[in-house]
Amino acid sequence: MPKTNASPPGGEPVAQRGRPAGDHAAKRAEILKAAASVIAEDGYAKASLRKVAERAGYTTGAVTYYFANKEELVTALAESRFDRYDAMLEPARAKADIKLLYEQWLAMTTGDPEYWPVMSQLLTHARYEPALASIIEQRYARYHRLHTKILEAGQAQGTIRDDIPADLLADQLAAMGDGWMMMFPFEPERFDPSRVEALIDAVLTLIAPIPGTSGS
Incomplete structure (x- = not known):
């Protein structure tokens, strides 16, 4: 009572x-x-x-x-989305396994059609809501640091090209992943299993050591 x-x-x-x-x-x-x-x-x-x-x-x-209020709700929603990024990074970080990371990224992209529509709107409205912007800035910086560490570990092992700094590779690869998430709701047919496999192979080719460099 x-x-x-x-x-x-x-x-x-x-x-x-x-x-x-x-x-x-x-x-x-x-x-x-x-x-x-x-x-x-x-x-x-x-x-x-x-x-x-x-x-x-x-x-x-x-x-x-x-x-x-709504501000608390949407900032918590943004946090929960970045929690999924962190969970995706963890097994890849333990093995310095970029292939695993992008398999999980594409699985998340194609398995949740709401993921990018929600994230894109949170990112857009963060321009006008400081609390939301602060959360996104902090969590994306953490994601970028962890992503960079995975690439640095791969460079040290000789499995990833080292003629480009790991932080720049992280930016480029994240932009590619964001592009996949952005396009999937509009063109899901471009992400059938065989094409997903081809996209991952293309990523690995792009970051493979270049013959004649120290990482080859």
């Missing part, structure tokens, strides 16, 4: 909002999933807390328990 304040004269007891029942992390994840769905379908501007609550099957009050 909810806690109540003393009843005002002639009025009903005023309920105080308590913590919603259930698993906190699971409910946050459900709300973030609903927010991504609304943004992907209706656009960032129309992704109100009320719409997100309806999509998740919650009341607006339940959503505001976890996220006080």
Whole structure:
């Protein structure tokens, strides 16, 4: 039974909002999933807390328990997206395995048609929302550092060309991956399994050691 304040004269007891029942992390994840769905379908501007609550099957009050306002919700959504990048990098970092990294990147791209539509809108609106911009800047910098370390390890092992600095290769490869994510929602037929394999082979060819250099 909810806690109540003393009843005002002639009025009903005023309920105080308590913590919603259930698993906190699971409910946050459900709300973030609903927010991504609304943004992907209706656009960032129309992704109100009320719409997100309806999509998740919650009341607006339940959503505001976890996220006080839209700014908190979208920054948490951006964080969750970069968490997926970090999870994608980890196994590749352990083995300095660029092929594995891009297999996972393309699997994420083709396995989640909402991924890039949501990220592209978050990136666009970050220009006008400092809190969101700060999260994206920090998390992308972390991603770039880890990506660079994977490439540096490959260069040290002689499996990746070393005539181009690893941080520049990281920028170029990330731009290619972003391009795949951008195009997949519009041209999914370009990403059938055989072509995905060909794209990965092309990446490996581009970063392979050049004959006659120290990395060959």
